[in-house]
Amino acid sequence: MADLPLSGIRVLDFTWAWAGPFCTMQLAHLGAEVIRVETTARPACVTRLIPPFADDVPGPNRAGYFNQYNQGKRAITLNLTKPEAIEIAHALVKHVDLVVDNYAAGVMDKLGLGYDKLRGIKPDIIMASLSGYGQTGPYKGFVGYGPPASAAAGMFFGTGYEGGDPGEIGVSYPDPNAGIFGAFAIMAALAHRALTGEGQYIDQSQLETALVLMPEGLLQYDLAQREPERHGNHDVVMAPHNCYKAAGDDEKWVSIAIGTEAEWHSLCGAIGQPQLAADPRFKTAALRKQNEAALDQIITAWTSPRDRWDSTRILQGASVAAFPSMGNKDLAEDPHLAERGYLVQLDHPEVGKRIHAGIPWKMSGTPCAVRKPAPLRGADTEEVLKSLLGFTLDRIEQLRKAEVLI
């Protein structure tokens, strides 16, 4: 195997839903061996159970949500309601560098898998708990789902159409965001261990990882005692700055943003209206911002009869930031993403070759790749217990019958 940044790092992954698996997927991308712990004893792993399923045929190994965010991992089944399963987890901890969970505060402790217990088993263990509200504070036990986390973090309050009510934001963004911040914190802990030999515990609150992305709103309140205004796609400084209607159905739009005088002049020329550059309403950035409604009308008149890609090519040809609003089909068929190797299609035993989102970065010296598709449920139980713990097949069979390995 190529020498990747996390080659030789083994992760025991107790995460479920989206935030945790998104975190550990980053580690798998970077070369770590990630062993997911799941159980069929209760429907904990919701992403195996919700649509879309491949060709609309339901099945725990056919769910796109699971298969996207668990690429590159191994999977074992372990019924953590059984004491023997906890013993097996403890035995596995001796062989891993890192344990990750995203239960509500206190759950891992109750299971006998809290940091103090695990540190007793392996003193330099790193453990990261990615919970909704953190391990301390008055809301520590609160349930943290992604969509409500957007509400709690002020994202709904700040998002919405001009003059309208607070809006939702389309995806459960605080989930993958917690995942990527978790991956950063874990990298810091791994580097810390490499430099000092010390392990540590990381307490991460999904709410707080979302709030570090809200400085424009928070600091406007702190510095100017004003709440953020909702202004659709408009910017506080730049204009024009919007999604404009393109030719075609209700889903066809093209985004255009102007940040400099040079771009403004280019835009005027590219849409065949060079006289606009001298129009007193639009002479400075401040005036363009003030008169952005008039600008939006002028630009819409140009974009609305045109195909969104034609507009994009004309404007990008003039060095203007323009791009279609991309849907799922657009992304899957995008030649740029394909050429960069971002779209990944590995052969999965049950769903075959399907396009997934791959790795959003490239490293020149340690070429990362999605090395295998998401695991079938329990696919690696035998192999992991045999190779790491020396279990015999007989013993594994007994544990299955005793509902420990389900």
Add this chain to the structure above:
Amino acid sequence: MANNTTSPKSPFSAIKVVECGEGIPAAFGAKMLADLGAEVIKVEPPGGDLARRRGPYPGDQADPEKSGIFIYLNTNKRGVVADLTRPEGRELLAKLLADADVLIHNVPPPERAAQGLDSAALCAAHPKLIVTSISIFGDTGPYANWRGYDLTVANAGGWAYLSPGASPYPDQPPLKCFGSQGDFQGGVHAAMVTLAAYMHRLKTGKGQAIDVSEQECIAAMLEMNLMHWTYAKRETSRLGSRLLGPWFIADCADGKIFALAVEEEQWKRLVELMGNPEWASEDLFKDRIARGQNQDALKALMGEWLSQWKVQDLYREAQKRRIPFAPINTMRDLYESEHLAARDFFVPIDQPGVGTVHLPGMPSKYGRTPWSLRRPAPRLGEHSEEVFCGERGVSRERLSELRKAGVA
């Protein structure tokens, strides 16, 4: 200065980072390293970073030395000025890179060669250097040289197309989330991968180049939407209705709450909390899918009950029953949150000329790695003399010439 400064010496304090490019992506990535103890030198163009011109400002009075977003992104850093479009400016950069471990920047690909920031050339000249570049579309591929801002990323990555979601208004466009999320994701992904490259360097002594695409970062964060197409040939968009319910923003007596109870167990507990109204057992609401399809009726029926609650009371009562409601928090709500206060989330820093600013703090709490805000954000060019003359042998006369020529 801050309440997190009791730190022992950080193992990251030996990492020397040079940051250039304007705005959020590289500045946020470098901030994440700086907050762990890395020594970051921020290189600004002579006119100052564009974040200085975006505010928010104290009392709404624009001042490039008082921008809230600039302060947030650039505490813990020293700041120098160098015009990288001129050879003398690039000489200054070379002096910084001579002893740097990491260069992180978000200069767009078509401008890099002219600023001495071509990744391959830098790696060849500095074999131990980690060169992390963040761009809208990545360094390669047909769109590599295309232009973009955060709005571009929201659309190119497929997020805006889905937002706000379940919208009944086809004439309203795809909607960007508040703030600069594509730029922030570029930054945090870059910081994470930079640490991975640093781990590799600890083992091998070798640097490398990293190429982070903001479009790709966002396209990986679309929940199951990409797979709706690749698994089941369904296109998803901002329009339509919720698949599951209840799932809506509702009015309470003193504000708004997000009412979500999409698991059957959550719904049962919610019905109990509502006092078991008769309508809840009607066929229209028999399961979470029916409750999604008939959400308008459900919303109307729940509305009266919701409107009698104060937001915080309902939030607590719902959460006690493991029903994941959350308030539509305002910024003020967040600054006044007892929970965030108990976790010391906001960090006061003393920014010269501004006074005390309460910055969003630690994204993750480390048991051992120290996290701290140790110094305020730099004034434009504040550390040019200290860094170039004091530490890297540039004479004061030379710096003064470069300043007169508008390079430094």
